[in-house]
Amino acid sequence: MLKTEISKMDLFGSTIDSNKNLLPYGGTVNYYGELFSQAEADGYFDVLWNTIDWKNDEAFIMGKHIITKRKVAWYGDSDYAYTYSRSSKTALPWTAELLSLKEIAEEKTGTTFNSCLLNLYHDGDEGMAYHSDDEKALAKNSAIASISFGAERKFLLKHKQTKETIGIFLANGSLLVMADETQTNWLHRLPTTKKVSKPRINLTFRTMN
Numbered sequence: 001m002l003k004t005e006i007s008k009m010d011l012f013g014s015t016i017d018s019n020k021n022l023l024p025y026g027g028t029v030n031y032y033g034e035l036f037s038q039a040e041a042d043g044y045f046d047v048l049w050n051t052i053d054w055k056n057d058e059a060f061i062m063g064k065h066i067i068t069k070r071k072v073a074w075y076g077d078s079d080y081a082y083t084y085s086r087s088s089k090t091a092l093p094w095t096a097e098l099l100s101l102k103e104i105a106e107e108k109t110g111t112t113f114n115s116c117l118l119n120l121y122h123d124g125d126e127g128m129a130y131h132s133d134d135e136k137a138l139a140k141n142s143a144i145a146s147i148s149f150g151a152e153r154k155f156l157l158k159h160k161q162t163k164e165t166i167g168i169f170l171a172n173g174s175l176l177v178m179a180d181e182t183q184t185n186w187l188h189r190l191p192t193t194k195k196v197s198k199p200r201i202n203l204t205f206r207t208m209n
């Protein structure tokens with residue numbers, strides 16, 4: 001099984017090539033690195049921490065009602081209903097900071113987004129299991145723009161058939177974009193880790209039908 005890890009050295013400073021596809025086949029993933037200074041990124045982290053309507057996520061997994069330690073929130077243009085693992089959510093109206101981040105993501109990707117799913121991981125004990133963002137409500141093969149604030153965490157992609165994995169560290173204030181057939185052919189996850197004791201906030205801007 002092929003395992004590629006994009007190291008922080010490869011991605012350091014001006015050597016980041018946001019045009020490079022990090023996937024060898026079956027989709028497109030681009031890493032834009034840090035969009036903000038550390039001070040700006042820390043400012044966004046604080047505002048999001050304090051102003052977002054964070055709630056523990058509920059899900060039904062294999063018939064069991066689960067309440068996650070990770071917190072989530074869901075914002076959008078209109079009150080989209082969003083259902084996964086049989087729990088449903090209704091989008092809240094954009095905050096000022098989410099709107100400005102949405103505009104930055106749109107400018108970088110040349111696409112538009114109408115909603116955002118936010119995740120708050122208090123520390124490395126919290127993560128997200130392998131999944132694809134391929135719910136029916138999402139526009140097929142539409143780009144997903146992922147902006148991260150706070151603790152740097154490793155993000156993994158695994159091809160559904162070949163099991164090839166790609167690892168990438170998502171820095172404070174960075175943008176990652178998953179596009180084209182990525183959700184059809186690849187899974188992704190945020191592994192838990194003993195190495196991280198600080199919180200991280202992740203925003204995924206999406207296009208709902």
Ligand SMILES: O=C(O)CCC(=O)C(=O)O
Nearest residue numbers: 117119133155190202204
């Ligand atoms: O926290 C991350 O970087 C990934 C979040 C994610 O995959 C999701 O919200 O669907």
Ligand SMILES: [Fe+2]
Nearest residue numbers: 131132133188
């Ligand atoms: Fe996801």
